[in-house]
Amino acid sequence: MPSIAIKATGLQKWFGEGEAKTMALRDVDLEADFGEMIYIVGPSGSGKTTLLSALSGILRPNAGNVLVEGVDIWTLNADQLADFRLRKIGFVFQDFHLFPRLNTAENVAIPLILRKKDWDESIQEATKYLEIVDLKGREHLPPMKLSGGEQQRVAIARAMIGQPDILIMDEPTASLDGDTGHAIVKFVHDNILNTNRCIVVVTHDSRIYEFATRILKMEDGHLAGTVHDFATMEEG
Amino acid sequence: MKGILKLAYKLLVNDRAKFTALLVGITFAVFLMMFITSMFIGVLNHASATVINIGAPMWVMDRSVQAITSSIGIPDYVLDAVRSMQGVQYAVPLYSGGALVKLPDGVYQAVNVVGLDDTTLFGRPRLVEGKIEDIYAENGFVVVDDAEYEKLEKPRVGATFELNDHRGVIVGIAKVTVSGLFGTPTLYTTYYRAAQYIPNPRYTISYVLVQPKNAEDVQKIKEQTAALGYVALTKSEFIEKNARYYVFQTGGGTNILIMTIISFIVGLSISGQTFYTFILENLERFGALKAIGTRSRELVGMILFQASFTAFTGYGLGVGLCTALVYLAKLRLASYAAMITYPSLIVSLVMVVIIAAVSSYAGVRRVLQIEPFDIFRG
Numbered sequence: 101m102p103s104i105a106i107k108a109t110g111l112q113k114w115f116g117e118g119e120a121k122t123m124a125l126r127d128v129d130l131e132a133d134f135g136e137m138i139y140i141v142g143p144s145g146s147g148k149t150t151l152l153s154a155l156s157g158i159l160r161p162n163a164g165n166v167l168v169e170g171v172d173i174w175t176l177n178a179d180q181l182a183d184f185r186l187r188k189i190g191f192v193f194q195d196f197h198l199f200p201r202l203n204t205a206e207n208v209a210i211p212l213i214l215r216k217k218d219w220d221e222s223i224q225e226a227t228k229y230l231e232i233v234d235l236k237g238r239e240h241l242p243p244m245k246l247s248g249g250e251q252q253r254v255a256i257a258r259a260m261i262g263q264p265d266i267l268i269m270d271e272p273t274a275s276l277d278g279d280t281g282h283a284i285v286k287f288v289h290d291n292i293l294n295t296n297r298c299i300v301v302v303t304h305d306s307r308i309y310e311f312a313t314r315i316l317k318m319e320d321g322h323l324a325g326t327v328h329d330f331a332t333m334e335e336g
Numbered sequence: 337m338k339g340i341l342k343l344a345y346k347l348l349v350n351d352r353a354k355f356t357a358l359l360v361g362i363t364f365a366v367f368l369m370m371f372i373t374s375m376f377i378g379v380l381n382h383a384s385a386t387v388i389n390i391g392a393p394m395w396v397m398d399r400s401v402q403a404i405t406s407s408i409g410i411p412d413y414v415l416d417a418v419r420s421m422q423g424v425q426y427a428v429p430l431y432s433g434g435a436l437v438k439l440p441d442g443v444y445q446a447v448n449v450v451g452l453d454d455t456t457l458f459g460r461p462r463l464v465e466g467k468i469e470d471i472y473a474e475n476g477f478v479v480v481d482d483a484e485y486e487k488l489e490k491p492r493v494g495a496t497f498e499l500n501d502h503r504g505v506i507v508g509i510a511k512v513t514v515s516g517l518f519g520t521p522t523l524y525t526t527y528y529r530a531a532q533y534i535p536n537p538r539y540t541i542s543y544v545l546v547q548p549k550n551a552e553d554v555q556k557i558k559e560q561t562a563a564l565g566y567v568a569l570t571k572s573e574f575i576e577k578n579a580r581y582y583v584f585q586t587g588g589g590t591n592i593l594i595m596t597i598i599s600f601i602v603g604l605s606i607s608g609q610t611f612y613t614f615i616l617e618n619l620e621r622f623g624a625l626k627a628i629g630t631r632s633r634e635l636v637g638m639i640l641f642q643a644s645f646t647a648f649t650g651y652g653l654g655v656g657l658c659t660a661l662v663y664l665a666k667l668r669l670a671s672y673a674a675m676i677t678y679p680s681l682i683v684s685l686v687m688v689v690i691i692a693a694v695s696s697y698a699g700v701r702r703v704l705q706i707e708p709f710d711i712f713r714g
Contacts, residue, residue: 150709183631185628187629191628197711211628214628214634
């Protein structure tokens with residue numbers, strides 16, 4: 101496995117045309133290694149989510165390329181890209197996006213089901229992952245019966261069940277109270293991050309900066325620098 | 337794909353309120369469509385009761401006849417001419433007309449009188465009481481035991497009545513395949529007696545019933561009858577002619593068509609709206625699935641499966657409900673005019689498929705339009 105998990109070069113993305121044209125990404129270069137937990141921070145509208153989307157094969161940039169484990173993902177066709185995301189990338193969404201009509205285990209099993217794995221085996225596997233995220237015994241409950249923190253853990257279990265090399269987390273603490281958010285990210289840092297995995301987190305929450313291996317600050321569509329002093333957000 | 341379809345199934349049926357609303361919409365639409373068309377087909381079938389019960393393979397009639405009830409008298413020479421035609425095995429006259437009978441308690445009741453050929457009694461009904469040869473007895477009539485039988489005060493063998501100042505005696509009680517449409521009891525007698533008892537115009541033969549020698553002779557008989565200035569129709573053609581008359585000449589067909597279309601629109605509105613709402617409520621989650629790595633065609637497959645599953649379940653329930661209702665009605669009223677036929681099953685199925693297609697089309701469009709990026713943006 102190469103040591104570089106993600107390498108983005110010259111990423112540009114704009115929305116609209118003519119006078120309405122808005123630059124979301126301006127020549128962004130980024131490199132993330134396995135074993136890293138990288139945070140992308142910055143004010144609203146700075147392009148964090150657009151960058152995250154371009155890196156994870158969700159939003160096609162207008163220029164530049166993204167290599168994930170050496171594969172130039174934006175040269176793949178739509179089906180290949182969908183397969184690539186399914187096998188290589190795990191997503192934790194800000195609002196969890198769990199299916200309220202499925203129980204917890206079924207929600208977690210979705211990536212395996214999408215990979216055409218047998219239903220019962222997928223549910224068994226999901227139950228194991230629920231144990232890992234400390235939700236043993238909750239597999240038959242619908243997500244609505246769980247607390248916000250528990251729902252986030254379900255979302256993490258769903259992202260991890262396919263054992264992806266890259267984990268993308270979009271504002272993982274935004275829907276949680278401070279303590280729960282902190283505990284969740286600590287859990288991810290302690291249990292999910294390893295030398296074969298790269299985690300990219302977009303966040304506003306400075307209370308979880310302590311778990312980052314690197315924090316990249318975005319401003320107005322470009323990477324303004326790396327934050328070295330997490331307490332003062334002093335840039336290097 | 338099996339797991340993905342199971343996922344789609346669970347997403348659908350676990351949303352019980354929406355799934356129930358969808359099923360109710362489609363079931364109701366199918367039930368209405370089935371019931372209306374079944375009723376109409378049943379009515380059409382009853383309208384051809386005499387043709388079906390007599391069972392003659394070919395019927396010769398005046399060109400102006402529009403339906404079995406509006407027979408026009410045929411001169412006797414036509415019967416002779418038909419008998420002499422090439423390909424005719426035999427031909428007999430039939431009398432079919434209305435009359436008033438006076439019952440023992442003085443009540444008058446309209447009846448339909450069928451006069452069978454005196455020699456052969458061709459087209460005679462199946463007797464459940466009495467002997468058919470007694471029809472030759474003085475004033476002999478056979479009464480049909482159908483839904484209208486009560487109107488003659490349920491006469492038994494030996495009961496008497498008056499018909500146009502002639503005495504009538506019930507000599508047998510019969511059962512027929514299909515009872516009449518117009519709510520009048522049916523009496524069978526001989527052709528000669530019917531023509532004698534009932535006031536008639538110049539010609540007394542209503543129809544000439546023909547037995548061709550074989551199937552190839554049917555066309556020849558038609559041509560020879562046409563040369564005489566009359567029309568020869570096969571049994572099925574005559575039934576169809578009756579049906580066309582009621583569909584196109586009475587306004588019944590248009591009304592049924594309108595009712596069926598309304599049922600379809602009601603079903604489409606309820607199901608389409610509910611299914612679309614279901615898709616909209618799950619749109620973000622479909623977007624999340626897309627982000628995770630579901631291919632667009634898999635999402636389309638999920639939606640089509642959900643729409644089809646709902647549609648066919650609703651179809652089954654609608655057909656079942658209609659069948660149960662018709663069955664119960666027939667238990668209460670043996671001659672209840674409703675028939676569930678393959679054409680009405682197929683028409684309803686086609687309409688349900690259209691409902692499913694239209695409902696899922698809107699949903700598929702929305703799901704294909706949603707970008708996983710929108711999920712990140714919230």
